[in-house]
Amino acid sequence: MRLGVKLSIIFIILSLVVGFIIALTFFIHSSNIIELRIQNQLEVMNLLKKNQLQTFIEEQVSDLELLSYELKDEYSEMEKLHKENFEEHEKLHEEIRNTLINVIEIDKSFIEIFFLDLGGKIHESSEISSEDKIKEDVDYFIKGLNSSYIGTIDYDILLQIPSLIISTPMKNSEGKVIGVLAGRLNLRAISNLITLRDGLGETGESYLINGFNLVLTNLLFEEGVSFKKKIFTESVVDCLNFNKGFKKYKDYRGEDVYGYYLWIPERGICLITKIDESEALKELSMLKILMVILFILIIIIVTLVSLWLARIITSPIKKLKEATFNLSQGKFQTKLNIHTKDEIEVLANTFVSMAKGLKESRKQLQSYSKDLERKVKQRTKQFEDKTKEAEDSKKATLNIMEDVAETNKKLKETEKLLKKNLREMKLLDKQKDEFISITSHELKTPITSIKGFIQLLSDPKIIENKRKRKKYVGIVNREVNRLNVLISDILDLSRLDLRTVKFNYEKVDIKELLDTVRKENELKAKAKKIKLELSFGKGLSKIENDRTRLLQIFTNLVVNAINYTHKGKVLITANKQKTNIHFTVEDTGIGISKKNFTKIFERFYQVDSGLTREIGGTGLGLAITKELVTKMNGKIWLESKLGKGTKFHVLLPINQKIEDKKKP
Amino acid sequence: MAKKKIMLVDDEHNILELVSELLMNEGYAVIATSSGREALEKLKTTKPDLILLDMMMPNMSGRQVCEQIRKNPKTKNLKVAFLTVAKFSEAGKEKLNQLKVLDYITKPFDNADLLERIKKILK
Numbered sequence: 001m002r003l004g005v006k007l008s009i010i011f012i013i014l015s016l017v018v019g020f021i022i023a024l025t026f027f028i029h030s031s032n033i034i035e036l037r038i039q040n041q042l043e044v045m046n047l048l049k050k051n052q053l054q055t056f057i058e059e060q061v062s063d064l065e066l067l068s069y070e071l072k073d074e075y076s077e078m079e080k081l082h083k084e085n086f087e088e089h090e091k092l093h094e095e096i097r098n099t100l101i102n103v104i105e106i107d108k109s110f111i112e113i114f115f116l117d118l119g120g121k122i123h124e125s126s127e128i129s130s131e132d133k134i135k136e137d138v139d140y141f142i143k144g145l146n147s148s149y150i151g152t153i154d155y156d157i158l159l160q161i162p163s164l165i166i167s168t169p170m171k172n173s174e175g176k177v178i179g180v181l182a183g184r185l186n187l188r189a190i191s192n193l194i195t196l197r198d199g200l201g202e203t204g205e206s207y208l209i210n211g212f213n214l215v216l217t218n219l220l221f222e223e224g225v226s227f228k229k230k231i232f233t234e235s236v237v238d239c240l241n242f243n244k245g246f247k248k249y250k251d252y253r254g255e256d257v258y259g260y261y262l263w264i265p266e267r268g269i270c271l272i273t274k275i276d277e278s279e280a281l282k283e284l285s286m287l288k289i290l291m292v293i294l295f296i297l298i299i300i301i302v303t304l305v306s307l308w309l310a311r312i313i314t315s316p317i318k319k320l321k322e323a324t325f326n327l328s329q330g331k332f333q334t335k336l337n338i339h340t341k342d343e344i345e346v347l348a349n350t351f352v353s354m355a356k357g358l359k360e361s362r363k364q365l366q367s368y369s370k371d372l373e374r375k376v377k378q379r380t381k382q383f384e385d386k387t388k389e390a391e392d393s394k395k396a397t398l399n400i401m402e403d404v405a406e407t408n409k410k411l412k413e414t415e416k417l418l419k420k421n422l423r424e425m426k427l428l429d430k431q432k433d434e435f436i437s438i439t440s441h442e443l444k445t446p447i448t449s450i451k452g453f454i455q456l457l458s459d460p461k462i463i464e465n466k467r468k469r470k471k472y473v474g475i476v477n478r479e480v481n482r483l484n485v486l487i488s489d490i491l492d493l494s495r496l497d498l499r500t501v502k503f504n505y506e507k508v509d510i511k512e513l514l515d516t517v518r519k520e521n522e523l524k525a526k527a528k529k530i531k532l533e534l535s536f537g538k539g540l541s542k543i544e545n546d547r548t549r550l551l552q553i554f555t556n557l558v559v560n561a562i563n564y565t566h567k568g569k570v571l572i573t574a575n576k577q578k579t580n581i582h583f584t585v586e587d588t589g590i591g592i593s594k595k596n597f598t599k600i601f602e603r604f605y606q607v608d609s610g611l612t613r614e615i616g617g618t619g620l621g622l623a624i625t626k627e628l629v630t631k632m633n634g635k636i637w638l639e640s641k642l643g644k645g646t647k648f649h650v651l652l653p654i655n656q657k658i659e660d661k662k663k664p
Numbered sequence: 665m666a667k668k669k670i671m672l673v674d675d676e677h678n679i680l681e682l683v684s685e686l687l688m689n690e691g692y693a694v695i696a697t698s699s700g701r702e703a704l705e706k707l708k709t710t711k712p713d714l715i716l717l718d719m720m721m722p723n724m725s726g727r728q729v730c731e732q733i734r735k736n737p738k739t740k741n742l743k744v745a746f747l748t749v750a751k752f753s754e755a756g757k758e759k760l761n762q763l764k765v766l767d768y769i770t771k772p773f774d775n776a777d778l779l780e781r782i783k784k785i786l787k
Contacts, residue, residue, distance in 0.1 A: 437750065441720045444749040448772035449678040455775040456685060468685075475678050 011306030
């Protein structure tokens, strides 16, 4: 990679890593700050609502107190009138009721205001229907006799609305308590107050929950569930354990929200203020986009700057590189335009002085080498003259030495030949001994069987046993045959060895010959369900050879092929090849491994002894075949693959040489 | 008296059959094997009173089988006799004596002679 590119990449990676770390730190820090800000915002809103709620209720209580003070004179008068004037009393009663109705019409915060006498009976009420009802055992009556009282927010079963009742003692002009003035507050006013969503954005809201998880106010995302829906979110559960706090959790819709919750013990309710996480973190996502833009800008700027920097650093190096290249081409550049005032300028100066030095030394070298060349030519000529003289005298000496060497060589060759002959003779002797020993074993084995079984057959016990008798006679019969074949094979071989075999050469028709072989072995092949086929090439002439011996050769090969083949076919072919006939006998049998290719032509060699016994060869067939083919001036060889089959090749001359014909 | 057990080792099936028949007719128990390897394998599980070994066998000769028998501590004391076509020289017999061979029965043999010699060995 080029230096400039490498430098740029290093610059960019370095600045990117630093930039990334700074951005990450900044991002984590600001997201913490944003979360803290959300908490503060929610907490402030929550407290504000709580105060507003408190203030609202307290205002209503003082309104009620003021009203009781205003009504003090009327009730003092009524107390006096009570027994004397019924009409006056009734009039006053009417007057007070009208005052109460007036108050309600002016101040929408109350739904109903009523006065209870010391017996707990509603004496006057803005709702005429509730007059004369007895409420002697309710908290607002009992506690209201002593001081101003604020109730809890309940669901009024009779009115079937949520209600909050406040009350205050009613005193006469002497300061003596004569009853209780109570007011039922309009909860819609409270609900409106709480659900007012100033400063809470689009998804922010506050709501109240009572001790039974029941929503007391309207919800932003579900309409008409006030006093109907119960909520069990994390914040509600924690708040109803009398706690306050800030949390991120899933709200009643299942959305992720940030929420602040506060337990108000005086009212026995919980105030929750919350906002959706997505809205709360809007700023943060804006920040993310901003940072990505910033990051891309940084990458562009850094890349440009680093490319520029790399160029400044690499351009003098490039010049140096070119100068070096020129130097290698034999151009000595003695001036370099590099003024970077740093190590590179020093390097350039050193380079220039080096180039100058090189130019000088090359000049010297050239003149020196010319001088040398001249001297070499001179010396060479002197040497050549002297060499000529020396060679003339050497030739005479060499002639004598050659004669001696020749004699020596001949002697050695003779010695070698003698040793070889001796070795061959020893080997032949050993082979002869072995052959005699094996032959005697092979001959005596069937004789042993024949002798033994014949003796056994004379045993009266065996004569009586018809099955055994038949079997043993069979064995003797087969062994006699085996012995017969063996003896004729051995005789054949020894005749071949002693060269007493006489070939009766005549013109033999190859097709007729091989067809005879096929006919003679057809039954044998059929018994094993093997096909026996012939194939002849074009222009097949008659062959000059001994017909009986040829029959012997091919019968041997075909019988072997059938014996060692369990399925498939045996194919005999004959083709003319210039002065020879090329025969093959091919089978699809068990095959022969390569190491046995020459051994199978040895006498009594059995590839698998057990198998040979079953098949019934003498172990001499191939040895005889080879001897015959060789004596006929032919060649025999084979190719084979284990499990695939074997192919024997026999090459015999069409015409025999005259000397062979005469030879016995 | 329990039957005497004789192990035969010969690659020639006809001879194996002949000798088995002769011995069984005389009341011997016969274990017939057709190779040295098979004989050595069977000797792991059985202990014959006499082993009758053919000398000339492919793969493993009778002499090699006998050497293996003498090498193994379990079988080294078993009685061994040879069946052979060759007549041994004195030097050859000396060598075989080191293998503690009790008799050499030459093929072809006389049935009665064979049984007589075996009877003698087992006495």
